[in-house]
Amino acid sequence: MSTEKRVALVSGGARGIGRGIVEYLHGKGWRVAFCDIDREAGEQLADSLGSGSELKFFAADVASEPAVRQLMEEVVRWAGRLDALVNNAGIASPDNGPVEELALDVWQRYLDVNLTGPFLMARYAVPHLRKVRGSIVNMASTRALQSEPDTEAYAATKGGLVALTHALAVSLGPDIRVNCISPGWIDVRELQGPVTAAVAPLSEVDHNQHPAGRVGRAADIAAMVHYLIGEEAGFITGQNFVIDGGMVRKMIYAD
Template identity: 50%
Template structure:
């Protein structure tokens, strides 16, 4: 991947922490010029320092991807600095307050989650188009979730937004091909503790039963997602578009009848 991504320009939304930061590090290690955008400016600055400590370069631009004008400004800055975009990773996402019963769910919170998780990828894809068309083999990667096709109780907004993003993925693939390939990764349980900003960072602890829910015997890491992202956005995946790759250690195909 080192030779393929050398000098490629990669934009990752929600790239300051968690899975996004894991992907940013992987693309940078592969030689790409990586731009991350995030609403959390503190996390963005920490991400810059973290990768700088590994002799990796990173550009941070603050942006709320649910706001059209901010997305337009983001792409204008990418245009000014790099002149093109090879890979757009729509990773930014928020979750509604966990397990809020439907009768108590504030519709404003539902709208906010869909604004970031679904409207955001559409806006970013729309305004990145002129930049992507300048690249030789451009790609868009959407980070969805296994919550798109399975749920815990009372997770309406997050599940609906990720399900919508799954559908948006194949719609974009059909609409933007053959020039631009569009795929998705659906992560399962990914442990992001070591990849959070310092004030939120924690040491992971997983019970035996947590690991046992996964046929591979462990919980996932951002590195697991990053390796797949490098593949799907490269020329090695040139015949793959409109697809979703589930990365969950086999959790969604295991039948569980009781708490193991």
């Protein structure tokens, strides 16, 4: 098997933004490995895109160090190299309830998946990425910068991921570039895996509240990932790119 074609590994790639990234990179000619704890959705996506020498699904929990170690070995055995790691896996629900009722095990699970997971993935990917002067893209959130009530666990992990990004960029440069994307409202309802249901159109209010005039799409994030892991972004590292249609810059006051 040729090892010349560039290879990306996307975590949490079976559904949502991760699925959009997998589809986008695959369509741009990358060989794509992706992992997820949702085996059914991962296998369905792999089958739909043609699993084989160009794309492969691996079932793995990024919060488990043995699973991550095995995953990295299997990916490199399959592909022969690794050029880019996209740390997208995470607990997507930001609402943890009132902080005085937030159980420690729930808090810890957020940390394990959303923050320790990207650390473990980076740790085991670094030796392979260093060989090819590769790159890492972490998926944070605008909730690292602003909050709604009762979102402490999610916000803390995403804020930590932004900090982990610039720390890794300084530690791993110049061999490996590390950047971060903080999405805002991205409509991924049609990218949630095998179970499909009718998706109601978003309202004009949903779209028009964004300075960009619309709610985001997975392709908006995937296009930035594609740019950041490409050669054109060779002078960009340690940065957090907010992709939210301008909402984080908009003053909102109740009338």
